Amino acid sequence: MSTEPPETTENTEPVTPGAATEGGAPGAGGDDGDGGAGAPSPEGQEGDGGSAAQSSEEQPSEEQPSEGQSSEGQLSEAEAELAAQRVERERIARRKAEKQGPVESGTKLSGKAADLLAAVRAVESGAKPVATAFSEPEPPRRPAAELVRRPQPVVADVPVGPAPETVESVRRVLTEGGAPEALAPQVAEALGEGAADQLRADPWQLLRVAGVRPEQADGFARALLGAECGPDDERRGRAVTVWLLEQAAVAGHTALEMPTLTTALAQRGVPDADTAVQNTLAEGEALVFQDALDEPGTPAPRGDDEAEEDDERPVRVLVGLERYALAEESLADGLARLINSAPKQDGSAEEWERAATAAGSAADLIRAVASHGLVLHTGGQASLAEPAALVHAARALGLRAWAATHTPAGRGRFSALLSGSGGPGAPARPESAPGVATVAGLLSGAEGPGRDADGAFDLDLLVLLDAPQLDVETAALLTESLPDGARLVLAGDPAVLWSAGPGRVFADLLAARICPQIASRRPDPGPLGELVSGIGIGELNQVEAPGKEVVIVPVRDAGEAVHRTVQLVADSVPRAIGIPAEETQVITPGHGGAAGTRVLNAALKERLNPGPGRFGGFDPGDRVAYSPAPGRMVPGQVVKADAEGLHLSCAGEAVVVPKERVEQSVRHGWALTAHQAAGARWPAVVVVLPGDAAQTLNRPWVYTAFSRADRHLSVVHGVEKALPRAVAEVLAKPRTTRLPVLLGTQLPTPS
Numbered sequence: 053m054s055t056e057p058p059e060t061t062e063n064t065e066p067v068t069p070g071a072a073t074e075g076g077a078p079g080a081g082g083d084d085g086d087g088g089a090g091a092p093s094p095e096g097q098e099g100d101g102g103s104a105a106q107s108s109e110e111q112p113s114e115e116q117p118s119e120g121q122s123s124e125g126q127l128s129e130a131e132a133e134l135a136a137q138r139v140e141r142e143r144i145a146r147r148k149a150e151k152q153g154p155v156e157s158g159t160k161l162s163g164k165a166a167d168l169l170a171a172v173r174a175v176e177s178g179a180k181p182v183a184t185a186f187s188e189p190e191p192p193r194r195p196a197a198e199l200v201r202r203p204q205p206v207v208a209d210v211p212v213g214p215a216p217e218t219v220e221s222v223r224r225v226l227t228e229g230g231a232p233e234a235l236a237p238q239v240a241e242a243l244g245e246g247a248a249d250q251l252r253a254d255p256w257q258l259l260r261v262a263g264v265r266p267e268q269a270d271g272f273a274r275a276l277l278g279a280e281c282g283p284d285d286e287r288r289g290r291a292v293t294v295w296l297l298e299q300a301a302v303a304g305h306t307a308l309e310m311p312t313l314t315t316a317l318a319q320r321g322v323p324d325a326d327t328a329v330q331n332t333l334a335e336g337e338a339l340v341f342q343d344a345l346d347e348p349g350t351p352a353p354r355g356d357d358e359a360e361e362d363d364e365r366p367v368r369v370l371v372g373l374e375r376y377a378l379a380e381e382s383l384a385d386g387l388a389r390l391i392n393s394a395p396k397q398d399g400s401a402e403e404w405e406r407a408a409t410a411a412g413s414a415a416d417l418i419r420a421v422a423s424h425g426l427v428l429h430t431g432g433q434a435s436l437a438e439p440a441a442l443v444h445a446a447r448a449l450g451l452r453a454w455a456a457t458h459t460p461a462g463r464g465r466f467s468a469l470l471s472g473s474g475g476p477g478a479p480a481r482p483e484s485a486p487g488v489a490t491v492a493g494l495l496s497g498a499e500g501p502g503r504d505a506d507g508a509f510d511l512d513l514l515v516l517l518d519a520p521q522l523d524v525e526t527a528a529l530l531t532e533s534l535p536d537g538a539r540l541v542l543a544g545d546p547a548v549l550w551s552a553g554p555g556r557v558f559a560d561l562l563a564a565r566i567c568p569q570i571a572s573r574r575p576d577p578g579p580l581g582e583l584v585s586g587i588g589i590g591e592l593n594q595v596e597a598p599g600k601e602v603v604i605v606p607v608r609d610a611g612e613a614v615h616r617t618v619q620l621v622a623d624s625v626p627r628a629i630g631i632p633a634e635e636t637q638v639i640t641p642g643h644g645g646a647a648g649t650r651v652l653n654a655a656l657k658e659r660l661n662p663g664p665g666r667f668g669g670f671d672p673g674d675r676v677a678y679s680p681a682p683g684r685m686v687p688g689q690v691v692k693a694d695a696e697g698l699h700l701s702c703a704g705e706a707v708v709v710p711k712e713r714v715e716q717s718v719r720h721g722w723a724l725t726a727h728q729a730a731g732a733r734w735p736a737v738v739v740v741l742p743g744d745a746a747q748t749l750n751r752p753w754v755y756t757a758f759s760r761a762d763r764h765l766s767v768v769h770g771v772e773k774a775l776p777r778a779v780a781e782v783l784a785k786p787r788t789t790r791l792p793v794l795l796g797t798q799l800p801t802p803s
Contacts, residue, residue, distance in 0.1 A: 078382045137495065137529060139507075155291040157667075214240035214247070221248035229275040235261055252276065256291035266292050266320050283321050288326030292320050298374050301554045302529060304350050304790040306380050306524055307341065307372030312654070312788075329371060339377050341370045343793040344410065370790065376554055377790075379528040384794035386531030390425035391567055391799060396537030398451050398513055407445035413573045414438040417447050419567040421513070421539055426520075428561055429543035431572025432584070433733070433759070438572055439515045439543045440469045441485065452513040454501055455488045456530075458521050460686055460703030461732040463488050466517060491516070492684070495529055508535035518731045519544035523553025524791070547588040547758045549730055550784060560791045566799050576759075584759045590751060600629060607770045608741045610646030612657050617647075620738050620766050621722070622659050629736060629764045633660055634675070636736040638723040641749075647742035652718035660722065667693035668714040677721035677728065678702050678709065685728050687721050726757040737761035744773040749778030 132226035214237060223236035225248050235258075241249045242260040251257050255273035258264050269291070274281045282288075296316050300308050308316075309331070332338045345366045359469040404422035409416040413431075417438050420427045429439060439455065446453035455470075457463045468489045493499030494509070501510040514534060516522065520544035522530075534540060542558060550556050562569065575581055586593040595602060605620065607613045621636050638656065643649045657663075663671030667690070670676065674690040678700055688702030697710040698718060709718055723740075739757045741749075749771065758765060769775070 056101055059424060064477050072238055087683045098516055104612075115632065118359070119298040135496075137525075165683060195649060214244075218245065218247055218456050222251060223500070224248070225251050225276075226272075229255060229272040231258065231272045238262075254291070255281075256285075256288050259291050259295045266295065284323045286331055289317070289322050289324070290332045290335060292317060293328050293371075294373075296320070297338055297371065300788075301373060301376060303787075304550065304554055304556070305372075306376040306554045307788055308341075309788060310369040310371060313371050333371070336374075338371050339374055340375070341372070342367045343370060343790060350639040370788070371570075372790075373791065377524040380555070380790050381794060382529055383524055383528040384791060384798060386528065386534070387426060387561075387566075387795065388798035390531070390534065390538070390540055393425060393536055395423065395425050395539050398512060401512075403449060404445075407449055407773055410438070410441045410445075411577070413570055414441040417442050417541075417570045420566040421446070421541060424568050425539055426538075426567040427541045428538070428567060428569045429541055429572065430546050430562070430569065431543075431574060432545050432576040432581070432588075434574040434576045434581070435543075435545075435572030435635055436466060436469055436517070437574065438570075439517065439541065439749075440466070442541065442563040443470060443513075444508075446513045447487070452501060452510065453487060453515070454494075454509075454511050455517060456491050456494050456500075457488070457517045457731070458491050459518075459731045460490060460705075462518060463490050464703070465733070480761060489719045490532070491522075491526060492681075495533070503533070504535065506535070507533070509533050509538070511535075513536065513539045513541070515541040515543060517543050519558040520546060520548050521551050521731055522555075522557045523551040524555030524557055524789070525553060527557045545759075547752065548759070549727055549752045550787070552712060552727055555789055555791065560789055560795075563797055564792050566795055580758075580761055580763075580765060583765075584755060587745060587751065587755045587758060587779050590780045592779045603764075603766045605766060605768045607768055609770070610744065613647045613740055613768050614651060615744050617723075617738055618655050618659050620768070621656060625736050625738070625764065625766065631736040635734060636738060637729065637732075637734040637760065638738045638740060639726055639729050639760060640723055640740040641742070641745040641753070642725060645742065645744055647740055647744075649720075649723040649725060652670055652723035652740065656722035657720060668711065668718075670698060670714070670718065670720075675721045676700060677719050677724060678707065679717045680707075685724075687732070726753050726760075729760050730756055732763050733760050735762050736764040736766070738766045740768045741771045741775065743770045746774035750782040751779050752784045754779055 161295060189313050205677050218240045219236045222240045222243075223233040226233045226236055226239070238261045239251060239258065243250050243257060255276045256266075256269050258269045258272050259266065266288075270281075270283075270288070273285075273288070293313070296313060297308060313329060314325035317328055322328050329338075337671060345368055380618055401422065404418065408422075409419040410418065413435075414437065417427070417429055418441070421442060429435070431438065443453045443455055455466055457466055470488065489499035497503070498704070504510045511534075514530070516530070521544075522542070531540070542561065544558055546559065546562060550559065561567070579595040579597040579599075582595045583593065583602055586595075597603075621633050621638060625636055626632050638652055639651055640647060640652055645651070657674065661671060661673045662677075663674075665671055670690045670693075672690050672692055676688050676690055677685045678688045679685050686702045688700040688707065691699040691701050691706075693711075695697060697708050698714050700707040700709060700718070737760045754775070758767075
């Protein structure tokens with residue numbers, strides 16, 4: 053791997069790796085983050101959510117229609133998924149009981165009202181981070197799910213927008229307080245019936261609207277309350293506490309330690325942080341937990357009650373929102389149920405042993421699954437052959453075996469592997485083999501085996517791929533949906549970015565060591581595999597790339613980075629590598645900045661598919677990223693537009709986006725962030741590292757971005773020594789979760 057010398061000509065070709073840079077290799081960083089999260093700070097840092105915030109999908113700057121029924125009166129994919137999740141949460145709640153939002157243009161606004169509306173728009177558009185109270189923002193909330201293929205079997209009430217009279221009454225209160233009246237629908241949806249009275253009684257409830265910050269809510273409260281408004285107002289303390297917990301969830305935490313929370317409250321001008329937290333707990337707006345810590349040197353309990361009372365074991369006090377507390381506890385219950393119960397009798401030990409005909413770690417995986425309800429499998433792209441061998445073996449034994457991926461692209465790739473028409477590096481195909489579904493399709497019922505009379509999945513074995521992308525809520529829904537006696541295999545590469553949503557399920561389970569862990573012994577092949585493997589252990593090595601598999605293109609500034617990126621995608625890679633522009637993906641640290649996705653997408657459109665953008669900024673042939681639900685993305689292409697809306701082709705399926713939702717859910721997709729790209733692969737990838745990304749680089753981001761390439765990787769390199777430093781020293785920032793402690797109370801301590 054080597055650098056390409058700076059060139060001024062238009063027709064520069066990727067050079068064959070030769071002389072290495074001082075750092076030895078390319079790198080990445082940025083606005084996308086590593087999936088970790090930081091602690092609250094007075095002013096959050098915009099950047100990537102190495103934990104979970106900033107690379108989230110850019111939303112439109114103006115109208116944001118509410119989720120309603122589709123134009124044909126049927127449930128849309130997003131609605132069906134939300135409905136399915138509501139049904140599952142109700143089921144989870146019953147089980148635990150047995151055991152003991154459109155923003156209008158606002159062009160006439162000025163002053164603080166205009167500032168407030170601009171702040172909300174900035175968050176919705178992705179221009180500003182939601183989790184500004186934390187040191188790392190959040191990535192796109194969740195990977196995309198497959199589009200609906202058949203009518204949804206889930207029957208549930210579709211949420212409707214707020215009543216017009218409610219919106220109008222809220223609008224009057226907003227106007228009185230100097231806030232943009234265009235926020236009325238969002239406030240009405242957040243607060244529900246009686247929203248105007250609630251808002252007048254507690255103006256800080258305005259913080260329920262995404263993008264509104266405490267200082268903006270303070271201005272609104274002063275206008276409504278006058279002299280009654282003050283920083284020590286109990287209502288303000290409660291609202292800011294809940295707001296901070298919500299920002300923590302956006303940054304990947306399922307709870308916050310009490311000292312961290314009180315420090316953040318003090319930084320937000322709450323004079324008595326402890327009282328504010330206690331008031332919030334008293335009102336039931338948050339929950340408090342005391343988790344015992346097993347620290348070195350701590351004496352073990354001696355057995356008799358009196359002696360145990362004398363033993364003072366260290367504890368940590370955590371505060372969290374109920375929805376994540378419920379999800380994490382339900383996940384722990386479900387995992388303990390799988391681990392503690394014997395798998396369904398579906399073959400003798402001899403039959404399983406005969407099924408383990410594969411060599412090496414694939415046979416180890418099959419043997420582990422034979423006698424355990426939960427198994428973890430780790431490895432890179434080449435290791436996908438081992439879960440495929442497991443699925444084949446299980447089906448040969450008569451098991452109802454299914455695999456699930458987070459994206460349609462991943463589904464197509466694993467389907468090709470199962471059918472024997474391709475290896476891990478084969479291109480994804482839109483069709484899927486029987487027994488492969490997306491996670492969203494599985495939960496909604498649009499894909500998968502369906503559910504039995506008890507509401508559980510009608511299967512015996514579920515293999516979930518790309519497990520690091522699994523957030524705690526989705527993991528809880530999946531685990532609680534598995535029937536007794538079923539087997540669950542979580543497979544993935546632990547070096548990639550963590551989930552976009554709260555939690556670090558796969559990492560927590562690996563660290564807990566409560567079930568068999570099978571590490572693949574299949575290395576990813578070729579120069580790209582060698583490069584990525586080194587990054588995974590903190591080494592940015594030179595690699596020999598005789599076929600131009602890895603090329604470094606040094607740049608001096610962001611303007612040159614954009615120019616060279618367009619040149620690589622449109623000219624150099626197709627000519628020198630033989631990979632067309634439509635099969636090349638650009639990955640950059642974040643949406644904003646001089647070389648973010650916005651700027652790069654504009655430049656690439658101008659070169660690859662110029663047009664006036666007559667369909668809401670899009671033209672036929674435009675490459676797009678479609679978000680069917682908040683935080684989920686699937687790549688596609690614009691086909692046409694008509695009275696029905698914008699017609700897309702996504703993962704081989706036709707999608708029609710109603711015209712009122714185009715701004716909200718469609719954006720150009722020649723350039724993505726690493727979090728958006730996670731779970732997918734392309735024949736060629738161009739990773740752009742502008743100089744302003746140097747401070748946000750970390751090993752998981754670099755690993756994820758570089759490992760998206762199957763055949764060729766070009767790195768537009770402007771961060772100099774920051775790249776090898778990030779790979780060697782900057783790990784994922786920690787997330788605060790309770791899953792390890794919850795599992796420890798239900799399972800024996802690992803030896």
